[in-house]
Amino acid sequence: MKEDHIRKKVREGYAKIAEGKDCCCGSAASTCEEDISKNIGYSEEELASVPEGADLGLGCGNPVALASLKEGETVLDLGSGAGLDCFLAANKVGQKGRVIGVDMTPEMIDKYKELKFSVNI
Numbered sequence: 001m002k003e004d005h006i007r008k009k010v011r012e013g014y015a016k017i018a019e020g021k022d023c024c025c026g027s028a029a030s031t032c033e034e035d036i037s038k039n040i041g042y043s044e045e046e047l048a049s050v051p052e053g054a055d056l057g058l059g060c061g062n063p064v065a066l067a068s069l070k071e072g073e074t075v076l077d078l079g080s081g082a083g084l085d086c087f088l089a090a091n092k093v094g095q096k097g098r099v100i101g102v103d104m105t106p107e108m109i110d111k112y113k114e115l116k117f118s119v120n121i
């Protein structure tokens, strides 16, 4: 399989998730959000602190919990999806810090923008 073809397939898979047409890893739609995230280390408090819809149940751990972020730091999130970890990191680094999310799936970026403007960050 050529690299471009693989990238296209990965993008298509994540686009469906961003648009709410699919869940990660074959989960049933009803369990694709908080259940997965709680099971891999996100607290209820953290999940309640992000805009509704940011948690797509795509994580494989809670990197912000492990990063010991401090106010004013800059965070780069590669593969940021709808921004779950960006929103959590923003809470840690505060107004003096900066969080940069990068994602190759346009639908994920659209979802992030929609959420960001919904909470006016």
Ligand SMILES: C[S@@+](CC[C@H](N)C(=O)[O-])C[C@H]1O[C@@H](n2cnc3c(N)ncnc32)[C@H](O)[C@@H]1O
Pocket: 010, 011, 014, 054, 055, 056, 057, 058, 059, 060, 078, 079, 080, 081, 082, 083, 084, 085, 102, 103, 104, 105, 108
């Ligand atoms: C497993 S999801 C994680 C999303 C987010 N961190 C979360 O926990 O909700 C992986 C994300 O990485 C993006 N991605 C995968 N490969 C990438 C690459 N080479 N460059 C940029 N983004 C990539 C996908 O589009 C997808 O949104």
